[in-house]
Amino acid sequence: MNPKRKGKKDLLITDTIDITKDTCPITFVKTKLKLESLSEGDVLEVFLREGEPVKNVPRSVQEEGHKVLTLEPHDGDIYRLVIQKQ
Numbered sequence: 001m002n003p004k005r006k007g008k009k010d011l012l013i014t015d016t017i018d019i020t021k022d023t024c025p026i027t028f029v030k031t032k033l034k035l036e037s038l039s040e041g042d043v044l045e046v047f048l049r050e051g052e053p054v055k056n057v058p059r060s061v062q063e064e065g066h067k068v069l070t071l072e073p074h075d076g077d078i079y080r081l082v083i084q085k086q
Contacts, residue, residue, distance in 0.1 A: 011069060011082055014042035020049050020078055027053040028060045035066060038085045046081040047074060054079050
């Protein structure tokens with residue numbers, strides 16, 4: 001696990017994963033597994049590609065009961081998703 005660090009907008013990021021090389025449904029599976037390893041209130045930063053991952057991962061984590069704090073373009077077709085575990 002990465003030490004806690006501040007990200008954009010002063011969010012305290014607990015951990016980060018990069019799923020830009022993965023495709024659905026693996027993108028959600030990896031995100032879900034990482035969230036399961038965190039404590040309630042922890043914040044996960046996820047880097048993912050536009051298209052299906054950007055549509056499906058945020059929706060799926062919200063359906064699981066977690067809070068999407070931000071979803072923003074990061075670099076080209078890469079997006080930055082920040083999730084708080086609930």
